[in-house]
Every structure is written in C-alpha cells, then in structure tokens.
Amino acid sequence: MPSISDLDYDQPVGISSKQIKTVAIIGGGASAAITLDSLLREPNSSIKHITIFERQDKLGGVWYFNPKTIKTPNHIIKSGNNNLHNDPPLDNPFHIHRYTKKIIIPKHSQERFVQTPSYHGLTTNIIEKMMTYSDVNNWGISGDDDDEEEEEERKYVAGTVVQEYIEKYIERNLHDPRVVLKLNTTVEDVEKVARERENDIGGGVDLPYRFKLTLRTPHDERNDFWYQQEFDTVIVASGHYHVPYIPFVPGLAKVQELFPDVVQHAKFYRDSAAYKNKSAIVVGSRASGSDLTKFVAREPGTTVYQSFREIATARVLSSNANVFNKPAIKKIDVIEYNEHERKKKFGKNGTGTKTYKASNKSIIVTFEDDSTVENPDHIIYCTGYLFSYPFLNRLFNNRITNEGATVRDLYQHTFLIHEPLINIIGVPIDGISFRVFEYQAVLLARYLTGKIQLPSRNKQLQWVAQRFEEKQNTRAFHTIGVTDALDYALTLTKLGQVSEKTSGVGLGTGLGTSLGTSLGTSLGTSLGTSLGLNLGREFPVITPEDVAIYRAAGEHLRKFWDER
Incomplete structure (x- = not known):
C-alpha cells in the first residue's frame, strides 16, 4: 500500500490502522x-x-x-x-x-x-x-x-x-x-x-x-x-x-461607504425592535430572508420590501399588508443636492429620514422591474455566507x-x-x-x-x-x-x-x-x-x-x- 504522502494519483488512498494517534x-x-x-x-x-x-x-x-x-x-x-x-x-x-x-x-x-x-x-x-x-x-x-x-x-x-x-x-x-x-x-x-x-x-x-x-x-x-x-x-x-456575503450591485459599495448603518447583513441581526417605524428592504428569500421579513413587519409603523431573485419560484410570499414583494435589485443611485435642492428635499415639509437629511444625499434603489424605493432606513442582505x-x-x-x-x-x-x-x-x-x-x-x-x-x-x-x-x-x-x-x-x-x-x-x-x-x-x-x-x-x-x-x-x- 502506498504511503499517504505518495504522489501516485492512480493508487487508492488509505491509512494504516496504527498511523493516526x-x-x-x-x-x-x-x-x-x-x-x-x-x-x-x-x-x-x-x-x-x-x-x-x-x-x-x-x-x-x-x-x-x-x-x-x-x-x-x-x-x-x-x-x-x-x-x-x-x-x-x-x-x-x-x-x-x-x-x-x-x-x-x-x-x-x-x-x-x-x-x-x-x-x-x-x-x-x-x-x-x-x-x-x-x-x-x-x-x-x-x-x-x-x-x-x-x-x-x-x-x-x-x-x-x-x-x-x-x-x-x-x-x-x-x-x-x-x-x-x-x-x-x-x-x-x-x-x-x-x-x-x-x-x-x-x-x-x-x-x-x-x-x-x-x-x-x-x-x-x-x-x-x-x-x-x-x-x-x-x-x-x-x-x-x-463570513457574510453581500453580492455585487452597482452603487452598493458607495452606499456602504456613505451610509454604513443602512446596509446590514442578516448575521448581525438579533431582534426586530430597532426597526420600529422604519422602512427596510430585505434581500433574500431563503430561511433567514423569510424570517427577518416576518419579524420586521410585525413592528409598528414598518414598511418592508422583500427582494427576490426570482419571485415566480419563491417558496413563501408574505401576506402581510405592509410587505411588498420586489424582484432583484438592479442598481442603487446616490443623489447629491445643492443648497436649493437640499432645502426643497429635506426642509420642514420635505421628505427623507434623519440619516439622509444629515448628509444632504438620497439613495434610490432600482429593482429589475424598474420600480424604485427611495431612502430606505435599512437594506438587510440575507444572502448567505x-x-x-x-x-x-x-x-x-x-x-x-x-x-x-x-x-x-x-x-x-x-x-x-x-x-x-x-x-x-x-x-x-x-x-x-x-x-x-x-x-x-x-x-x-x-x-x-x-x-x-x-x-x-x-x-x-x-x-x-x-x-x-x-x-x-x-x-x-x-x-x-x-x-x-x-x-x-x-x-x-x-x-x-x-x-x-x-x-x-x-x-x-x-x-x-x-x-x-x-x-x-x-x-x-x-x-x-x-x-x-x-x-x-x-x-x-x-x-x-x-x-x-x-x-x-x-x-x-x-x-x-x-x-x-
């Protein structure tokens, strides 16, 4: 029988009964x-x-x-x-x-x-x-x-x-x-x-x-x-x-750099209390994606967009009224505003959460069907490891x-x-x-x-x-x-x-x-x-x-x- 260290790739691989101690x-x-x-x-x-x-x-x-x-x-x-x-x-x-x-x-x-x-x-x-x-x-x-x-x-x-x-x-x-x-x-x-x-x-x-x-x-x-x-x-x-995996999406790296609290991975999720009165995009349809969609949607005042790679083959689609099904994310754009635009966008009667108001920037998430979500509080990636x-x-x-x-x-x-x-x-x-x-x-x-x-x-x-x-x-x-x-x-x-x-x-x-x-x-x-x-x-x-x-x-x- 060849030694385990033998370089002969045509011989069976085995170990003597007394070799491993x-x-x-x-x-x-x-x-x-x-x-x-x-x-x-x-x-x-x-x-x-x-x-x-x-x-x-x-x-x-x-x-x-x-x-x-x-x-x-x-x-x-x-x-x-x-x-x-x-x-x-x-x-x-x-x-x-x-x-x-x-x-x-x-x-x-x-x-x-x-x-x-x-x-x-x-x-x-x-x-x-x-x-x-x-x-x-x-x-x-x-x-x-x-x-x-x-x-x-x-x-x-x-x-x-x-x-x-x-x-x-x-x-x-x-x-x-x-x-x-x-x-x-x-x-x-x-x-x-x-x-x-x-x-x-x-x-x-x-x-x-x-x-x-x-x-x-x-x-x-x-x-x-x-x-x-x-x-x-x-x-x-x-x-x-x-080790979490977040897939490549055009514009996502810039969002991670500018708004590190917006982009999250499911590994670091612990409970849903932090999402009260927030909007969230949950990316992923497997177990963690389904779980997090359900848990976050239970919090008062939440709006959840669950993004599927293929909606037609998704195993579970939420029936909650505050959950909206979306296809895969195509791109994320970061929009910067001048002073006039800033006042119009983020002024007293303007739109945009505290996160975006503080930066004078907005993000627009575009899905494969060209629908969009503007300024989500969180984008949670349930995309595996x-x-x-x-x-x-x-x-x-x-x-x-x-x-x-x-x-x-x-x-x-x-x-x-x-x-x-x-x-x-x-x-x-x-x-x-x-x-x-x-x-x-x-x-x-x-x-x-x-x-x-x-x-x-x-x-x-x-x-x-x-x-x-x-x-x-x-x-x-x-x-x-x-x-x-x-x-x-x-x-x-x-x-x-x-x-x-x-x-x-x-x-x-x-x-x-x-x-x-x-x-x-x-x-x-x-x-x-x-x-x-x-x-x-x-x-x-x-x-x-x-x-x-x-x-x-x-x-x-x-x-x-x-x-x-």
Missing part, C-alpha cells in the same frame, strides 16, 4: 459532536488523543445565541467581496519568533467573525428526526403527544434547544480520557511539519509528517496567548455560517476555496484530495442536516482508523470535475437536497463498507468488496454487520419513506410559518 477537531458544533462520537466508538483504533478547539465560550456552533454583536462591518464586507478579502488569516507570530513556543501579544483588531448568526425567534426548519443524530433522535422535550400544537412545537424548536442538544451530546464524551475540550481557542494557522520520530511510538508505520496548529486564546482584556500543538490529522468541523478557512490559506496557497463559493477539490464534500490527512465535516447544504454529518463522520472514522480506503486521487478528481460541470461554482455544488439525500447516503455507505479481512488490521480490498444485496431496502445495514464484525458506529437508516416524510414536512412547515 492524535486528532484535532476544529469547531464545537453539530458536525464536531458527531465526529467526536464516531471516532471514539471506532474499535481497534490507535487514536489516543482528540482535542476539540472551539473559539466561542460555549458549545453549540451556529446555534449558540450570543446577544452581544457588532454592527455590520461594511468597511470589510464590501459588495462583491470574496472570502480572501473578507476573512484573511492573521500573521503567524511564530514565523518571526521561531524559537518560542508560547507568546503573549496585544489583541489584533482584525474582524474574525466570531459572532454566530443566531437571533431572537430563530426556529429549526427541519423535522426533529433529521435534525438529530440516530442514537438520540429527539430533542428531549416532554409534552402531550395527543396535542397537535404541542407536537408541532416539539418538531420545530427554538435554536437554544438545538444548542443544548449539541452541548449535551459532546459533554457525554468529555469523561473519556482521550478527549480534551478547549473553549475560547481559535485555530489561526495549520502547517505541515516533519515528524520528530524520536518522540513518537510506532516505528516504521508512522506518517512522515504532522500538522502544527497555531492557537490563540484570550490572556486578559488587552492581550492574547498564542501557542502551538502538533497532531497527526486535522478535522475541520467549523461550519460555513461565519462564504466558505472560509483562513487557517488553511497558507498551507493551500489561498486555493482552499473557489472565491468562497465552493471548497476546492473536496471529494464527496468530505475529503481534501491533495491532503488526505485534513478532512472537512459539515459542508453539505440543504441536506438532511445532522444525518448527513453522521454519514460523513462514520465514513471518516473508518478511514482514519484504517478500515477502508478511498478511490485513487485521479478518480476523486474526476468526481469533482463531473460535479463542477453540472453545478458550476455555485451554492448548488455542495447542495444535498431532498432529491439527492438517498443517493448521497447510499454513496457514502458504499464507500464505508468494511471487509472481514480489513476490519481493525489496516487496508485490504475496501471498495473492491461487492455489496450484493446486503443493503436491503434501507441504508443502515452494512456489509460489516452482516459479517458479524464490530465496526463501532453504524451508518444511520434512511428510507425512501423518511425522505417522503421530510419533503411533506417541508411543505407543512412553509404553511406553518405563514400562519404564525
């Missing part, structure tokens, strides 16, 4: 929780140490609600910017202080987008079964099962319930001596370094290199403590709802993503083809949520413990090229929706099949094993189980009936939202 998991949310559990359950593993690095002071990932936030940093999140502009890595101080292992230096002023996008009123939009892991498949909320309203409340819960669920799921494994949790700790850089073999156990089976993580944690109000730690493998489970891994930028020469829209060369949305010891859990969008992460985690755990091997890198690259041709560099590339859920789950299950020969002793036939009819009618039964092997965590069961329920729940949820 230390694991770093970056992130403390949903994908990290299931990854940790899957690694710990894997039998015949040489993993002796797993460290979770979470930069918040609490577990839960994006579901952690922190009421403290900042205003939208319009000087950073400029119209059309990609992740390299919005979220560049910090300088690594150890590149200057090479012979120092620990450093205390002043805090950096650069925005790190630590705040989560959780807000008052955030509710799950996926049914309980798919938003939980297969072994704990309910929120733990008691109630009357015969009460339809209570049952609905339990099915779609507040974000704080999800945060507590994730926190408990991780905490149940913290008693394991192999696990260390580091809160308030940010991974700032990942470097590949030669292994110091005299400090390692395992002789010839050791990998030729490790990864040195540069870590930052608060020291006091003014200073941060930086240190470094090495691991055999790195699992990125940091999610992709951190960029994939951003600044701690990997130097290692991958700023080529870890395609301008933040997709992750570059990521086989099955999980395995980095050109560095098989760094993998990512939690990339798929719009999927069966936590269950997708569970499939990824089970597969990755078997791979890292030497029980399976992946196709050759050339075959992996072929998969990426084919999907890129179909989906292009768009959100659709990493989208695993209802129609794709079964196929994706089946694919990962096939990749994760373990033969009797390879279980616990390294790589063998792996993908060459014929599945035959072992999958039956569901995806939960694996070849390993049929052989009586102890494989640790199994792939969860998802049937076509489950997908049908999920699809029906989505339709019901849209009606449920609109009625509330």
Whole structure:
C-alpha cells in the first residue's frame, strides 16, 4: 500500500490502522459532536488523543445565541467581496519568533467573525428526526403527544434547544480520557511539519509528517496567548455560517461607504425592535430572508420590501399588508443636492429620514422591474455566507476555496484530495442536516482508523470535475437536497463498507468488496454487520419513506410559518 504522502494519483488512498494517534477537531458544533462520537466508538483504533478547539465560550456552533454583536462591518464586507478579502488569516507570530513556543501579544483588531448568526425567534426548519443524530433522535422535550400544537412545537424548536442538544451530546464524551475540550481557542494557522520520530511510538508505520496548529486564546482584556500543538490529522468541523456575503450591485459599495448603518447583513441581526417605524428592504428569500421579513413587519409603523431573485419560484410570499414583494435589485443611485435642492428635499415639509437629511444625499434603489424605493432606513442582505478557512490559506496557497463559493477539490464534500490527512465535516447544504454529518463522520472514522480506503486521487478528481460541470461554482455544488439525500447516503455507505479481512488490521480490498444485496431496502445495514464484525458506529437508516416524510414536512412547515 502506498504511503499517504505518495504522489501516485492512480493508487487508492488509505491509512494504516496504527498511523493516526492524535486528532484535532476544529469547531464545537453539530458536525464536531458527531465526529467526536464516531471516532471514539471506532474499535481497534490507535487514536489516543482528540482535542476539540472551539473559539466561542460555549458549545453549540451556529446555534449558540450570543446577544452581544457588532454592527455590520461594511468597511470589510464590501459588495462583491470574496472570502480572501473578507476573512484573511492573521500573521503567524511564530514565523518571526521561531524559537518560542508560547507568546503573549496585544489583541489584533482584525474582524474574525466570531459572532454566530443566531437571533431572537430563530426556529429549526427541519423535522426533529433529521435534525438529530440516530442514537438520540429527539430533542428531549416532554409534552402531550395527543396535542397537535404541542407536537408541532416539539418538531420545530427554538435554536437554544438545538444548542443544548449539541452541548449535551459532546459533554457525554468529555469523561473519556482521550478527549480534551478547549473553549475560547481559535485555530489561526495549520502547517505541515516533519515528524520528530524520536518522540513518537510506532516505528516504521508512522506518517512522515504532522500538522502544527497555531492557537490563540484570550490572556486578559488587552492581550492574547498564542501557542502551538502538533497532531497527526486535522478535522475541520467549523461550519460555513461565519463570513457574510453581500453580492455585487452597482452603487452598493458607495452606499456602504456613505451610509454604513443602512446596509446590514442578516448575521448581525438579533431582534426586530430597532426597526420600529422604519422602512427596510430585505434581500433574500431563503430561511433567514423569510424570517427577518416576518419579524420586521410585525413592528409598528414598518414598511418592508422583500427582494427576490426570482419571485415566480419563491417558496413563501408574505401576506402581510405592509410587505411588498420586489424582484432583484438592479442598481442603487446616490443623489447629491445643492443648497436649493437640499432645502426643497429635506426642509420642514420635505421628505427623507434623519440619516439622509444629515448628509444632504438620497439613495434610490432600482429593482429589475424598474420600480424604485427611495431612502430606505435599512437594506438587510440575507444572502448567505462564504466558505472560509483562513487557517488553511497558507498551507493551500489561498486555493482552499473557489472565491468562497465552493471548497476546492473536496471529494464527496468530505475529503481534501491533495491532503488526505485534513478532512472537512459539515459542508453539505440543504441536506438532511445532522444525518448527513453522521454519514460523513462514520465514513471518516473508518478511514482514519484504517478500515477502508478511498478511490485513487485521479478518480476523486474526476468526481469533482463531473460535479463542477453540472453545478458550476455555485451554492448548488455542495447542495444535498431532498432529491439527492438517498443517493448521497447510499454513496457514502458504499464507500464505508468494511471487509472481514480489513476490519481493525489496516487496508485490504475496501471498495473492491461487492455489496450484493446486503443493503436491503434501507441504508443502515452494512456489509460489516452482516459479517458479524464490530465496526463501532453504524451508518444511520434512511428510507425512501423518511425522505417522503421530510419533503411533506417541508411543505407543512412553509404553511406553518405563514400562519404564525
């Protein structure tokens, strides 16, 4: 079997069962929780140490609600910017202080987008079964099962319930001596370094290199403590709802510069009270766009214009009398006035809010149908986020993503083809949520413990090229929706099949094993189980009936939202 570091792209990619001893998991949310559990359950593993690095002071990932936030940093999140502009890595101080292992230096002023996008009123939009892991498949909320309203409340819960669920799921494994949790700790850089073999156990089976993580944690109000730690493998489970994206619109950058309080991103929204007696344009039709439109419209005296890329295909159109549907924004013009025009426009009986009166300027937002809105108090962009891994930028020469829209060369949305010891859990969008992460985690755990091997890198690259041709560099590339859920789950299950020969002793036939009819009618039964092997965590069961329920729940949820 070729070494993991071999440059032969025609050989299967695999790891010996004794090569991985230390694991770093970056992130403390949903994908990290299931990854940790899957690694710990894997039998015949040489993993002796797993460290979770979470930069918040609490577990839960994006579901952690922190009421403290900042205003939208319009000087950073400029119209059309990609992740390299919005979220560049910090300088690594150890590149200057090479012979120092620990450093205390002043805090950096650069925005790190630590705040989560959780807000008052955030509710799950996926049914309980798919938003939980297969072994704990309910929120733990008691109630009357015969009460339809209570049952609905339990099915779609507040974000704080999800945060507590994730926190408990991780905490149940913290008693394991192999696990260390580091809160308030940010991974700032990942470097590949030669292994110091005299400090390692395992002789010839050791990998030729490790990864040195540069870590930052608060020291006091003014200073941060930086240190470094090495691991055999790195699992990125940091999610992709951190770095906001605001699309390019002609004139928008000038508005951001002149009126930074007008342009906002949904990430920095916390509650609707600030919008009382205001006018707002909400750009976006997905979950956050629908939520914010509804919440803002509830405030007295508000007028809301919701802008859709395609009104004809919009899933939910508000029926509120103070909400007006608009197509996409075509341009935004800034109008400047001379003294005579200023008095006429902003005089005692003139029009224009305090924001614009103070500047003697107006803005006119023009939509694709040539309708306009003048001087909105706020333009709220609910236009999503960029994939951003600044701690990997130097290692991958700023080529870890395609301008933040997709992750570059990521086989099955999980395995980095050109560095098989760094993998990512939690990339798929719009999927069966936590269950997708569970499939990824089970597969990755078997791979890292030497029980399976992946196709050759050339075959992996072929998969990426084919999907890129179909989906292009768009959100659709990493989208695993209802129609794709079964196929994706089946694919990962096939990749994760373990033969009797390879279980616990390294790589063998792996993908060459014929599945035959072992999958039956569901995806939960694996070849390993049929052989009586102890494989640790199994792939969860998802049937076509489950997908049908999920699809029906989505339709019901849209009606449920609109009625509330």
